[in-house]
Amino acid sequence: xxETDLSPSIEEKDRTSGELDEGDxxxxxxxxxxxxxxxxxxxxxxxxxxxxxxxxxxxxxxELTPAExxxxxxxxxxxxxxxxxxxxxxxxxxxxxIDALDPRQLAGMAAELDxxxxxxxxxxxxxxxxxxxxxxxxxxDRAAIVEALSYPEESxxxxxxxxxIAVPEHWTVGDVLDYxxxxxxxxxxxxxxxxxxxxxxxxxxxxxxxxxxxPRIVSMTDVMKREQTLIPVDMDQEExxxxxxxxxxxxxxxxDSGGRLxxxxxxxxxxxxxxxxxxxxxxxxxxxGEGDINEPVRLAVxxxxxxxxxxxxxxIIAASVVGLFQSEIAAFALLAVxxxxxxxxxxxxxxxxxxxxxxxxxxNQITDSNTWWMVLRELRIAAANGTAxxxxxxxxxxxxxxxxxLSIVFAxxxxxxxxxxxxxxxxxxxxxxxxxxxxAVSSAVFVTTLTDVMGFFSFLxxxxxxxxxx
Amino acid sequence: xxETDLSPSIEEKDRTSGELDEGDxxxxxxxxxxxxxxxxxxxxxxxxxxxxxxxxxxxxxxELTPAExxxxxxxxxxxxxxxxxxxxxxxxxxxxxIDALDPRQLAGMAAELDxxxxxxxxxxxxxxxxxxxxxxxxxxDRAAIVEALSYPEESxxxxxxxxxIAVPEHWTVGDVLDYxxxxxxxxxxxxxxxxxxxxxxxxxxxxxxxxxxxPRIVSMTDVMKREQTLIPVDMDQEExxxxxxxxxxxxxxxxDSGGRLxxxxxxxxxxxxxxxxxxxxxxxxxxxGEGDINEPVRLAVxxxxxxxxxxxxxxIIAASVVGLFQSEIAAFALLAVxxxxxxxxxxxxxxxxxxxxxxxxxxNQITDSNTWWMVLRELRIAAANGTAxxxxxxxxxxxxxxxxxLSIVFAxxxxxxxxxxxxxxxxxxxxxxxxxxxxAVSSAVFVTTLTDVMGFFSFLxxxxxxxxxx
Numbered sequence: 001x002x003e004t005d006l007s008p009s010i011e012e013k014d015r016t017s018g019e020l021d022e023g024d025x026x027x028x029x030x031x032x033x034x035x036x037x038x039x040x041x042x043x044x045x046x047x048x049x050x051x052x053x054x055x056x057x058x059x060x061x062x063e064l065t066p067a068e069x070x071x072x073x074x075x076x077x078x079x080x081x082x083x084x085x086x087x088x089x090x091x092x093x094x095x096x097x098i099d100a101l102d103p104r105q106l107a108g109m110a111a112e113l114d115x116x117x118x119x120x121x122x123x124x125x126x127x128x129x130x131x132x133x134x135x136x137x138x139x140x141d142r143a144a145i146v147e148a149l150s151y152p153e154e155s156x157x158x159x160x161x162x163x164x165i166a167v168p169e170h171w172t173v174g175d176v177l178d179y180x181x182x183x184x185x186x187x188x189x190x191x192x193x194x195x196x197x198x199x200x201x202x203x204x205x206x207x208x209x210x211x212x213x214x215p216r217i218v219s220m221t222d223v224m225k226r227e228q229t230l231i232p233v234d235m236d237q238e239e240x241x242x243x244x245x246x247x248x249x250x251x252x253x254x255x256d257s258g259g260r261l262x263x264x265x266x267x268x269x270x271x272x273x274x275x276x277x278x279x280x281x282x283x284x285x286x287x288x289g290e291g292d293i294n295e296p297v298r299l300a301v302x303x304x305x306x307x308x309x310x311x312x313x314x315x316i317i318a319a320s321v322v323g324l325f326q327s328e329i330a331a332f333a334l335l336a337v338x339x340x341x342x343x344x345x346x347x348x349x350x351x352x353x354x355x356x357x358x359x360x361x362x363x364n365q366i367t368d369s370n371t372w373w374m375v376l377r378e379l380r381i382a383a384a385n386g387t388a389x390x391x392x393x394x395x396x397x398x399x400x401x402x403x404x405x406l407s408i409v410f411a412x413x414x415x416x417x418x419x420x421x422x423x424x425x426x427x428x429x430x431x432x433x434x435x436x437x438x439x440a441v442s443s444a445v446f447v448t449t450l451t452d453v454m455g456f457f458s459f460l461x462x463x464x465x466x467x468x469x470x
Numbered sequence: 471x472x473e474t475d476l477s478p479s480i481e482e483k484d485r486t487s488g489e490l491d492e493g494d495x496x497x498x499x500x501x502x503x504x505x506x507x508x509x510x511x512x513x514x515x516x517x518x519x520x521x522x523x524x525x526x527x528x529x530x531x532x533e534l535t536p537a538e539x540x541x542x543x544x545x546x547x548x549x550x551x552x553x554x555x556x557x558x559x560x561x562x563x564x565x566x567x568i569d570a571l572d573p574r575q576l577a578g579m580a581a582e583l584d585x586x587x588x589x590x591x592x593x594x595x596x597x598x599x600x601x602x603x604x605x606x607x608x609x610x611d612r613a614a615i616v617e618a619l620s621y622p623e624e625s626x627x628x629x630x631x632x633x634x635i636a637v638p639e640h641w642t643v644g645d646v647l648d649y650x651x652x653x654x655x656x657x658x659x660x661x662x663x664x665x666x667x668x669x670x671x672x673x674x675x676x677x678x679x680x681x682x683x684x685p686r687i688v689s690m691t692d693v694m695k696r697e698q699t700l701i702p703v704d705m706d707q708e709e710x711x712x713x714x715x716x717x718x719x720x721x722x723x724x725x726d727s728g729g730r731l732x733x734x735x736x737x738x739x740x741x742x743x744x745x746x747x748x749x750x751x752x753x754x755x756x757x758x759g760e761g762d763i764n765e766p767v768r769l770a771v772x773x774x775x776x777x778x779x780x781x782x783x784x785x786i787i788a789a790s791v792v793g794l795f796q797s798e799i800a801a802f803a804l805l806a807v808x809x810x811x812x813x814x815x816x817x818x819x820x821x822x823x824x825x826x827x828x829x830x831x832x833x834n835q836i837t838d839s840n841t842w843w844m845v846l847r848e849l850r851i852a853a854a855n856g857t858a859x860x861x862x863x864x865x866x867x868x869x870x871x872x873x874x875x876l877s878i879v880f881a882x883x884x885x886x887x888x889x890x891x892x893x894x895x896x897x898x899x900x901x902x903x904x905x906x907x908x909x910a911v912s913s914a915v916f917v918t919t920l921t922d923v924m925g926f927f928s929f930l931x932x933x934x935x936x937x938x939x940x
Contacts, residue, residue, distance in 0.1 A: 024713055028838035056716045064839045180682045188679045191661060191720065208678035209658045213650045243494055245745060246526050248738035250661065250720060267737050268718035274741060275715060278748030279829050285752060286825035287818065293830045297847060301854045304822050308855060311818045312862065315811045322810065326803040333796040336806035340792065340813065340922070341785045348757065348781045352774050355756035359749050360763045368498035369534045377767060384771045385778060392782065452814070 019053065026057060031064050038069065043076035050077045055084035063093050063294060071100060083109035087117040092294035095124055103129060107136030110145070114161040114189060116269055119148040123158065156240050157233040159273075160254040160263030163187035166194045167220060169203060174216030191251045194261055195224045201259045202230065230255050233262055240265060241273040242364055281358055284440035287311070314445055318343070318452035325460040328469035334401065335463055338410055343455030345389055346417035350447040353378050353425025358440050361433050375426050382422020390415040405468045413459035420454040421447070489523060496527060501534050508539065513546035520547045525554035533563050533764065541570060553579035557587040562764035565594055573599060577606030580615070584631040584659060586739055589618040593628065626710050627703040629743075630724040630733030633657035636664045637690060639673060644686030661721045661736065665694045670730045672700060672723045700725050703732055710735060711743040712834060751828055754910035757781070784915055788813070788922035795930040798939035804871065805933055808880055813925030815859060816887035820917040823848050823895025828910050831903050845896050852892020860885040875938045883929035890924040891917070 019030045030049070037045040050058060058080060065073050074081060074097065086094055086109055098106065098121070110118040110133060122130055122145060134142050144162050151157025165186065167176055176193060180186065193211065195204040204224030214223050229247050231240055231254045244252065244267055254263040283291030287307030289300070322329075322339070329336050357374070360366045366374055394411030398404065424447045429439035463469045489500045500519070507515040520528060528550055535543050544551060544567065556564055556579055568576065568591070580588040580603060592600055592615060604612050614632050621627025635656065637646055646663060650656065663681065665674040674694030684693050699717050701710055701724045714722065714737060724733040753761030757777030759770070792799075792809070799806050827844070830836045836844055864881030868874065894917045899909035933939045 023709060023834055024716055025834050025837050026839070031837075031839045054717065056718075063835070064837065066840075066843060177682060180679075181685055186683070188677070188683060190679050207658070208682060209650075209660050211682065212647060212678060213656070213658060215651060239493060245741050246494055247524065248526075248741070250737065267720065267741065271715050271718070271737065271741065271744060275744050275748050275833070278745050279751070279833070281749070282752035282755060282829060283825050286821040288822040288825045291826040291829055293826060293835055293844060293847070297850050297854075300851050304819070304851065305855050305858055307822070308815060308818055308859060309862070312811070312815060312859065315814045318814075319807050319811050322807045323804075326807065329806045330800055330803040333800040333803075333806075334793075336799045336803075336809075337789050337792045337796065339806075340810055340926075341782070341789050343810065344785045344788075344922070345778060345782060348778055349774070351756040352758040352761075352777070355753050355758045356761040356763060359752060359761055363745070363749070364493055364495050365533070365763055367495045367501075367534065369496070369501045370536075373536060374763060377763070380767050381771050381774065384767070385775050388775055389778060389782065392779070452810070456810075 019057065026060055026064060031061060034061065035065060035069060035073065038072050038076045046073070046076040047078075047080065050080055053080075055082065056088045058085045059088035059090075062097070063090050067096070070096070074100065083111075083113040083117065083121070086121050087113060090292065090294045091124060092292060092296070094121070098125060098129065103132030104136050107133045111137055111141050114163055114187065115144050115148055115263070116159055116161040116265075118145055119158055123149060123153070151233060154237045155233070156231045156235045156237065156254050156265060157263075159237050159240065159269055160231075160233070160265045161187075161189075162263045163189065164194060164253075164261070164264040165190050166196045166200070166202075166261055169195055169197060169221055171195075171220050172216060173211055173214050173218050173220065173223060176211060176220060177216065189266070190264070191266065192264075193220075194253050194264070195220050196261055199259075200261050202228065202253045202255065202261050204228065205253065228253065231265055233257075237273050238277050241270050241277060244270045245274060278362070281362055281440040284438065285354065285358060285444050287444070310445055311448075314449040315452070317449060318456060321453050321456040322460065325456075325464060325469075328460060328464050332463075332469045334406070335460060335469060338397065338406075339456055339459050341393070342410070342413045342417055342459045343452045345414060346421040346451030346455045347448050349382065349385060349418050350421035350425045350451045351444070353382070353422055354429060354443050354447055357426050357429045358443065361429060361439055366430065366433075371430060374430070375423075378422045378426040379419070382418050382425075386415040386418030386422075389418060403468070405466050406463070409459065409462040409466055409468055413455065413462055416458040417451060417455045421451045424450040489527065496530055496534060501531060504531065505535060505539060505543065508542050508546045516543070516546040517548075517550065520550055523550075525552065526558045528555045529558035529560075532567070533560050537566070540566070544570065551579075553581075553583040553587065553591070556591050557583060560762065560764045561594060562762060562766070564591070568595060568599070573602030574606050577603045581607055581611050584633055584657065585614050585618055585733070586629055586631040586735075588615055589628055593619060593623070621703060624707045625703065626701045626705045626707065626724050626735060627733075629707050629710065629739055630701075630703070630735050631657075631659075632733045633659065634664060634723075634731070634734040635660050636666045636670070636672075636731055639665055639667060639691055641665075641690050642686060643681055643684050643688050643690065643693060646681060646690060647686065659736070660734070663690075664723050664731055664734070665690050666731055671728075672698065672725065672731050674698065675723065677720075698723065701735055703727075707743050708747050711740050711747060714740045715744060748832070751832055751910040754908065755824065755828060755914050757914070780915055781918075784919040785922070787919060788926060791923050791926040792930065795926075795934060795939075798930060798934050802933075802939045804876070805930060805939060808867065808876075809926055809929050811863070812880070812883045812887055812929045813922045815884060816891040816921030816925045817918050819852065819855060819888050820891035820895045820921045821914070823852070823892050824899060824913050824917055827896050827899045828913065831899060831909055836900065836903075841900060844900070845893075848892045848896040849889070852889050852895075856885040856888030856892075859888060873938070875936050876933070879929065879932040879936055879938055883925065883932055886928040887921060887925045891921045894920040 019026055021027050034046050034049050062070060110121060122133055148158055191208060193206045194202050195206065197203050204226045205228040206220065206224040210223050229243060229249060229252050231252050233254050233256050249267060251264050251266040253261050254265055256262045287304065289303030390411040393414045394407045397410050398407040428446045429443040432439040432442055489496055491497050504516050504519050532540060580591060592603055618628055661678060663676045664672050665676065667673050674696045675698040676690065676694040680693050699713060699719060699722050701722050703724050703726050719737060721734050721736040723731050724735055726732050757774060759773030860881040863884045864877045867880050868877040898916045899913040902909040902912055
């Protein structure tokens with residue numbers, strides 16, 4: 001789909017020049033200067049300033065612009081917003097922009113891109129817009145994108161680009177060089193050459209550096225490596241990312257159910273997924289949904305509020321445990337002072353274990369082979385931490401209040417709740433994972449409910465039993 | 471450093487065969503079979519089963535083996551553990567293994583690797599072991615590694631490989647091909663060719679695919695792209711990773727302070743860093759330190775316990791707020807039942823905001839240009855959520871207890887604490903980030919202390935003021 005461009009782009013300038021700070025972020029002065037020009041109606045100045053930027057920086061500029069000023073900015077820098085800029089842009093900001101653009105204009109942008117980037121833009125559009133863009137594309141491009149859209153969301157089929165170099169087994173290195181030099185239609189965004197059999201099934205792969213280092217007369221089958229990591233077209237993108245990571249891949253062939261080569265995935269698309277997937281867990285664990293700062297406030301409220309309401313339900317369950325001991329608390333209000341320490345420390349310990357286990361699950365480090373070892377490991381840590389915290393709690397409270405039985409109850413509850421936290425922190429996410437429920441999303445509710453209930457119940461219950469409260 | 475190997479490796483077999491499950495993890499049956507053979511003293515069977523595995527899978531196998539069985543496994547599969555396996559291995563497991571291996575053997579493994587992988591293995595060794603391995607290396611390899619070790623830890627200098635292809639400006643594509651084909655010493659792990667001036671400063675870069683598509687007579691300066699992303703040798707690896715991600719790089723030139731080309735960083739090394747850095751925040755935010763499941767229990771206890779002790783201090787501060795209202799609680803124990811709901815909901819809301827902000831900071835999405843917008847955004851969300859939760863709390867508690875003043879106090883405290891949580895959740899991490907303190911490590915303590923103190927104080931204080939408690 002993309003035109004071959006071997007000449008240096010004259011539009012690109014030095015990227016480390018004045019617009020960026022040391023962290024590759026656009027400097028606030030620069031952003032302000034551009035927006036001032038836009039506001040003053042000086043589109044020409046705005047255009048000139050933005051023109052030297054890399055597409056990724058133009059995307060950043062649009063993201064950093066307050067939503068109400070974006071339409072004016074977009075109008076000023078118009079043609080600088082091409083397909084590359086769109087594909088670098090945050091999903092929410094892009095959706096908003098796409099709504100404002102003409103389908104014909106969008107089709108032009110999509111046609112410049114490799115299938116994977118074009119699909120990323122088109123897949124989020126509304127049905128009608130999608131159809132309008134597809135109609136404006138050339139038949140070839142349209143067929144490619146319609147096919148990509150037929151694969152499930154977040155699968156290798158959506159992620160892959162159809163542009164790739166595949167050559168027959170009987171070719172020599174010289175044949176490949178002649179083929180590559182002879183055709184103007186080929187993509188130049190490839191990192192390996194796939195060798196295929198007559199049924200278009202991959203039989204080997206060849207890094208470009210191997211070809212460059214090999215004389216023309218050598219047969220491709222003598223240069224290629226027969227073993228290669230193949231990606232099934234319906235594989236989930238998270239699995240694809242883990243596979244790239246594990247085998248340090250730069251690109252990989254995508255095959256359909258018949259084993260035929262249908263596309264390739266390149267690592268630059270994977271890098272975004274790895275970062276997203278790894279960063280996502282922190283947001284899920286805290287119930288912040290996607291947690292994207294560009295998500296409209298209305299949607300962020302909806303996601304977070306539903307999580308908070310669930311947590312309110314569990315907080316009420318925990319509070320009802322406290323409710324069972326109202327007479328003890330009325331008789332001895334100090335219990336109400338100490339009880340949040342027990343529940344809170346259990347919550348902290350449980351969250352630690354949870355974070356470790358959720359991360360280990362996400363990176364495929366926990367398998368059937370080491371599940372029990374993992375549970376035992378966390379219990380040992382919980383026992384050590386619980387004992388230490390119990391000792392501190394017991395001795396500290398005795399020094400302050402001089403009430404021996406109370407201090408023993410406080411210390412014992414601390415130990416019990418830490419063990420519950422350690423056990424829950426490892427068993428809950430592993431169990432959810434086995435049930436194919438995302439442990440990052442659901443674990444925290446269960447674990448903090450457990451530590452709250454256990455914290456209140458063990459402390460107040462022991463206090464009631466031991467007669468401290470009487 | 472690495473020998474050029476253009477022929478297909480006969481050791482590698484089909485990776486999707488019986489040993490792996492659909493998530494590319496070693497099957498428990500396979501691990502058990504290998505360990506059974508090791509235990510039975512049948513080293514030959516163990517070796518034969520492990521031999522077909524990819525180095526990354528051999529590393530996984532060793533990680534999945536219980537620590538006490540590892541020495542026997544290592545003895546059985548001996549020579550299969552090469553430098554590649556070591557460089558794929560978890561740091562903790564590798565350190566343990568390195569202690570058990572002979573420096574001469576390690577030097578042999580290091581010599582097979584590119585500088586970056588060799589450095590990754592050697593940098594974690596103890597001084598004496600490091601020296602022993604360095605002494606056993608060839609002078610060239612030694613010099614390369616000593617130089618790499620002279621750069622700061624986690625800098626581009628440690629991450630880069632010195633092996634790269636650099637050619638002078640006056641060469642043609644044909645010259646490059648002849649050079650590459652003529653020398654056996656060159657690495658074959660490269661994805662672009664750097665064009666340098668006589669002072670060895672990069673003047674342009676050329677993707678291999680461009681060279682393959684260009685006739686021999688064309689000058690390199692006509693194929694190369696002049697603009698390229700250069701990595702300063704002392705740049706922090708996290709910044710390098712963000713730069714790779716932002717500009718979708720496959721490899722990039724590393725330059726010293728004089729602008730001379732000293733190495734290259736390739737994306738396969740970056741992928742690990744992106745995953746680690748993105749995953750790290752969840753562990754830091756929960757005070758789980760590195761959170762590696764292979765970290766010895768003793769060290770995990772130390773890290774987590776010190777965080778728990780800090781949290782105990784803050785829990786005591788919050789509890790002392792409750793202590794101020796003991797007489798109110800003794801008079802009206804229901805206050806003790808409801809107060810953890812107020813503090814807990816604030817904690818949940820604060821954690822949501824914190825997760826979103828920490829993630830946005832880590833991905834460079836928050837700059838001076840949008841800080842205020844971000845603070846306002848979170849306050850708007852907090853106001854909406856606080857109002858909703860306050861309404862639920864007020865109405866719900868009224869239906870249960872029928873105590874109007876109590877319900878109003880409960881609802882008002884909920885709103886106040888949600889606003890405090892939203893404000894703290896965004897201001898604390900951004901402030902810490904400005905002070906160059908890692909917001910992921912320290913934010914949670916401040917925010918949860920704030921929400922606990924504000925929760926107890928607003929609820930109990932309003933209850934005392936309003937006379938509900940009397």
